[in-house]
Amino acid sequence: xxxxxxxxxxxxxxxxxxxxxxxDHQPDVxxxxxxxxxxxxxxYQALKEAGYEAVHIGQKTYNGVAILSRHPLSNIQYNxxxxxxxxxxxxxxxxxxxxVICAYIPNGQALDSDKYQYKMRWxxxxxxxxxxxxxxxxxxxxxxxxxxxxxxxxCHDPAAWIxxxxxxxxxxxxxxxxxxxxxxxxxxxxxxxxKSFTWWDYRMMGFRRNFGMRIDHILVSDAxxxxxxSAQIDKVPRKLERPSDHTPILLTLA
DNA sequence: ATGGCTTATTGTATAAGA
Numbered sequence: 001x002x003x004x005x006x007x008x009x010x011x012x013x014x015x016x017x018x019x020x021x022x023x024d025h026q027p028d029v030x031x032x033x034x035x036x037x038x039x040x041x042x043x044y045q046a047l048k049e050a051g052y053e054a055v056h057i058g059q060k061t062y063n064g065v066a067i068l069s070r071h072p073l074s075n076i077q078y079n080x081x082x083x084x085x086x087x088x089x090x091x092x093x094x095x096x097x098x099x100v101i102c103a104y105i106p107n108g109q110a111l112d113s114d115k116y117q118y119k120m121r122w123x124x125x126x127x128x129x130x131x132x133x134x135x136x137x138x139x140x141x142x143x144x145x146x147x148x149x150x151x152x153x154x155c156h157d158p159a160a161w162i163x164x165x166x167x168x169x170x171x172x173x174x175x176x177x178x179x180x181x182x183x184x185x186x187x188x189x190x191x192x193x194x195k196s197f198t199w200w201d202y203r204m205m206g207f208r209r210n211f212g213m214r215i216d217h218i219l220v221s222d223a224x225x226x227x228x229x230s231a232q233i234d235k236v237p238r239k240l241e242r243p244s245d246h247t248p249i250l251l252t253l254a
Numbered sequence: 255a256t257g258g259c260t261t262a263t264t265g266t267a268t269a270a271g272a
Contacts, residue, residue, distance in 0.1 A: 009271080010261055034271085036262070061262050062270075107272055110256090115270095147272070166272060199272070202259035213272075245260075245272080 001096065001253040003029040005143035005216055006237075007104070007199075007246035011035040011066070014244055015043055017237055021248065022050050025234075028070050029095055030248075031102035031143040035064030042066070057088045065091045065102045065144070083125035090126075092133075098224070099137035101130075103144035108165040116165065119147070123174040130181055138223040142183065145216050145246065148175045150185065154214035156195065166215060183219040186231045186251050196233055199246045207238055218251045227254040 004027045008014040011032060022030065035042065035058045042056045051070055057078045058064030065088065067073065073093040080090055092101040103126065108119035134140055148171045152158035161167045179185070187196075197212025206212065220228060229252040238247040 013261075034261095107270080109270080109272085164272090201257090201272070204255095204258060206259090215272075242260085 001029075002027040002250060003031075003100070003141065003143065003218065003253065004248050004250045005031040005033070005102070005145075005218060006248040007033040007145040007216060007244060009034050009036070009244040009246065011043070011064070012037055012041070013242065015046065017240055017243070019046065019050055021234075021237055022047075022052065022068070025250065026070075027250065029100060030068040031100070032066040032068065033064075033102070033104035033145045034062075035066055036061055037064060055091055055093055057091050059088045063088045063104055065089060065104050067091055067093050067095075067100060067102050069093070069095050069100075071096050080122075080125050080129050083122075083129070085122070085125075089122075094137075097139060099133065099140040101133070101140065101142045101144075103142060103146070105144065105146045105148070107147045108171070110165055111163065111168055119165075120170060120174065123171075123177075127174070127177050127181065130178070130183075134181060134221060138221060140183075140221040141224060141251075142178070142219040143217075146175065147215050148172065149213045149215050150175045150217075153194070154197070156197065156211045156213065166213060178219060182222045184222070184225050186218045186220045186225075186228050187214070187233075187249065189225070189228050190231050192231075198233055198249060200238065202245050216246055216249055218249060220251070224253065228252075229254055
């Protein structure tokens with residue numbers, strides 16, 4: 001079983017890239033973030049013709065998450081239960097006996113911003129919810145844009161990023177708390193090239209110079225860890241015309 | 255180098271991303 005996650009930075013703009021990528025890789029599941037569209041505009045039909053059922057929750061301009069699947073989706077959850085949030089950042093479904101959670105964790109903007117406070121509250125709510133979710137669904141995966149580079153090796157220039165959002169100690173601690181729930185960073189279960197990143201700034205030729213960050217992740221529960229066969233970042237879509245600033249990561253399960 | 259892109263908006267400048 002192949003599962004992937006990709007922040008597309010507007011599905012309206014990126015749908016051709018997504019359809020090409022689905023055709024080339026045929027994943028069982030693809031989680032999308034930043035669809036940036038209301039559900040009425042979501043391309044259910046085009047995805048169906050490509051062989052994928054989809055569930056989506058979105059809003060105009062910002063946020064929006066979707067799960068595309070070649071297998072039936074059930075038990076759909078929209079957003080974090082009991083957490084008052086007007087931003088559409090989480091969607092979850094049962095697929096082939098696995099609880100698949102697609103999340104777009106807030107960026108935080110800057111450490112002294114209200115948005116950073118929101119990010120930290122949001123991470124706490126996510127953690128609390130996952131605690132109970134893991135009891136109900138031992139086979140669980142959390143895929144998405146975390147907006148956290150967990151370690152210095154996940155940042156192209158750690159010294160330049162000290163004190164910045166994405167790498168601050170409280171954010172990294174929140175990431176570690178997710179791991180302490182019994183989740184594993186599937187990318188690090190395997191040997192990986194140095195300077196592996198999933199996002200590069202559009203500016204300053206970030207991609208060409210590999211000035212990137214690894215901020216998109218696929219965490220898997222204890223019960224799923226032994227089934228992991230491979231994990232890789234696919235840099236190809238980042239090289240296309242008018243790319244998303246993020247590129248997909250792909251996990252293969254036995 | 256606090257942005258040099260890119261996206262969307264009842265736009266023609268602004269907000270946000272990371």
